[in-house]
Amino acid sequence: MRFRSALAASAGALALLLATPGPASAAAGQFRYTYTTSDGYEAVGFMNYPDSGSCINIQKPGSEPGLAAYAPQNRTDATATVFLEGDCEGDAFYTLRPGAGASDRLLVRSVVFS
Numbered sequence: 001m002r003f004r005s006a007l008a009a010s011a012g013a014l015a016l017l018l019a020t021p022g023p024a025s026a027a028a029g030q031f032r033y034t035y036t037t038s039d040g041y042e043a044v045g046f047m048n049y050p051d052s053g054s055c056i057n058i059q060k061p062g063s064e065p066g067l068a069a070y071a072p073q074n075r076t077d078a079t080a081t082v083f084l085e086g087d088c089e090g091d092a093f094y095t096l097r098p099g100a101g102a103s104d105r106l107l108v109r110s111v112v113f114s
Helices: 002-019
Strands: 029-036 042-048 069-076 080-083 093-096 110-113
Touching (some): 069 080
Antiparallel strands (some): 029 042, 029 069
16 A cells, blocks of 8 residues: 555656756747948847747857847847946846837847846
């Protein structure tokens, strides 16, 4: 009888352990930003399901090196902290709640999601 109880308890503990979700590795949704191409056109860049907890330098294909992106839109379920400098460094940063956006005046070069 004890063996059955121990076996049932072990099976229940294993089921609970397997049912518990692990740590999230990505923010669900999309992060958008606008940038100017080297030809002078506005383009929209985006990241789908960006990694959480690590710095992401914003990619701007076809743009002049060193130009910042602008008008970020956080359409993820995580808080996005955007930085004026690359590698999420510097004192100039702004936090965007899930679903929030900023104006064209906010310049960004990197972002981290929490």
